[in-house]
Every structure is written in C-alpha cells, then in structure tokens.
Amino acid sequence: GDSVTQMEGPVTLSEEAFLTINCTYTATGYPSLFWYVQYPGEGLQLLLKATKADDKGSNKGFEATYRKETTSFHLEKGSVQVSDSAVYFCALRWDTGTASKLTFGTGTRLQVTL
Amino acid sequence: EPEVTQTPSHQVTQMGQEVILRCVPISNHLYFYWYRQILGQKVEFLVSFYNNEISEKSEIFDDQFSVERPDGSNFTLKIRSTKLEDSAMYFCASFRQGLGEQYFGPGTRLTVT
Numbered sequence: 001g002d003s004v005t006q007m008e009g010p011v012t013l014s015e016e017a018f019l020t021i022n023c024t025y026t027a028t029g030y031p032s033l034f035w036y037v038q039y040p041g042e043g044l045q046l047l048l049k050a051t052k053a054d055d056k057g058s059n060k061g062f063e064a065t066y067r068k069e070t071t072s073f074h075l076e077k078g079s080v081q082v083s084d085s086a087v088y089f090c091a092l093r094w095d096t097g098t099a100s101k102l103t104f105g106t107g108t109r110l111q112v113t114l
Numbered sequence: 115e116p117e118v119t120q121t122p123s124h125q126v127t128q129m130g131q132e133v134i135l136r137c138v139p140i141s142n143h144l145y146f147y148w149y150r151q152i153l154g155q156k157v158e159f160l161v162s163f164y165n166n167e168i169s170e171k172s173e174i175f176d177d178q179f180s181v182e183r184p185d186g187s188n189f190t191l192k193i194r195s196t197k198l199e200d201s202a203m204y205f206c207a208s209f210r211q212g213l214g215e216q217y218f219g220p221g222t223r224l225t226v227t
Contacts, residue, residue: 004156027210034215041220043205043220043221044157044205045218055150101162102159103159106155106157
C-alpha cells in the first residue's frame with residue numbers, strides 16, 4: 001500500500017541556517033503531496049502542496065518540489081527562524097474523491113535556537 | 115479564522131472503559147475525519163464521514179469504534195471498550211470542497227491505563 005517516509009528528528013538548527021527535511025513516498029501513480037506543520041498546542045496546518053510532478057509548492061519561505069523520478073517531496077527553507085520550531089508532516093492523497101484521506105509520515109520535529 | 119476544536123485535550127481512562135472524543139468541525143464543512151497518532155508512529159487515518167454516514171474506514175476502525183454527528187455541530191468518536199494500544203493522539207479534521215484542504219483540530223491525547 002501507499003506509504004510516506006520522513007527523516008527522523010529532532011532536527012536542531014541555529015537561526016538563519018538552511019533547512020532540509022527529507023520525504024519520500026511509495027505509491028503506484030502520482031498522488032498529490034503535502035506538507036503540514038503542527039505548532040505546539042495547535043492542530044495540523046497545511047503548509048504547502050503540489051498536485052503533479054515537477055510542481056513546486058511554496059509558503060512562508062518554505063518550498064518543496066514534487067520529484068517523480070526520486071518519488072520525493074523534500075521540504076526546504078533557506079533561513080529558519082525560532083518561530084519555525086514545530087513538527088512537520090509529509091503526506092499524500094489520491095484525488096479520486098472529495099472525501100479522500102491523507103496518508104502521513106511520522107513527522108519530523110524541528111527545533112531552532114538563537 | 116475558523117478552526118476545528120476538540121475536547122478534551124487530554125483524557126485518561128482505564129482499560130475496558132468507554133470514551134467519547136468530541137470535535138466541533140468548521141460550521142460550513144461537509145466532510146469529517148478522524149486520524150490518530152500513536153507516540154512515535156505515523157499519523158493514521160481512521161474514518162471519514164459525509165452526509166451522516168461513513169465514507170471510508172481503515173482496518174483500525176473495527177467494531178469497537180463508532181462515529182456520530184449527534185446534533186449538526188459536534189462530531190464524535192466513541193471507543194466502546196478501550197485497550198492499552200488505543201493510547202494515542204486523536205485528530206479530528208473537516209473539509210468542504212472548494213474551500214481549501216482539510217482543517218485539523220489540536221488533538222485529544224488519550225491515555226489508557
């Protein structure tokens with residue numbers, strides 16, 4: 001079945017460092033791909049998405065490109081801030097119906113220090 | 115901004131007891147979901163709900179689980195006889211076609227002792 005694999009955390013970076021969180025998926029075909037973020041005490045929030053190969057999703061300085069050749073959707077940010085400290089979840093979804101479920105990875109905790 | 119709310123934030127219960135987890139989805143959303151995350155593991159889909167019936171459920175969602183929208187605003191997940199392995203964070207989500215992606219609540223941490 002479908003699955004999403006993320007790099008294990010926690011990832012600890014100094015402010016203004018470059019961030020990469022790896023995500024790869026296993027699926028037959030080309031699902032939509034997502035990154036969700038969870039700040040402490042809050043729900044999962046959609047950060048960005050890409051619906052087809054070679055699409056780049058971006059939001060709040062974060063980017064991820066849908067790479068079908070490597071089945072990857074790595075999250076990057078050029079300069080992280082303390083406020084980016086959160087748990088990041090990679091997910092896929094098949095757009096076969098309006099109630100389609102999300103399939104998530106385990107999440108990667110990012111901690112940014114001054 | 116509208117948000118999904120969940121209560122309680124943390125529930126502790128003894129094995130074999132029934133628990134009800136509550137969610138208030140965004141008011142004009144039509145699709146509702148429950149997911150769970152056992153500590154250190156993946157966020158897993160449990161069930162989706164539309165038009166007062168289950169749309170899809172996972173293998174995890176066995177006869178011990180049920181969902182209900184009792185009053186047009188709340189969306190509940192009931193576990194009839196909890197097991198130790200039901201200890202997890204449970205997330206509710208809601209969605210309306212054409213209004214973005216699924217919106218998630220903050221989660222309820224269920225601890226079964």
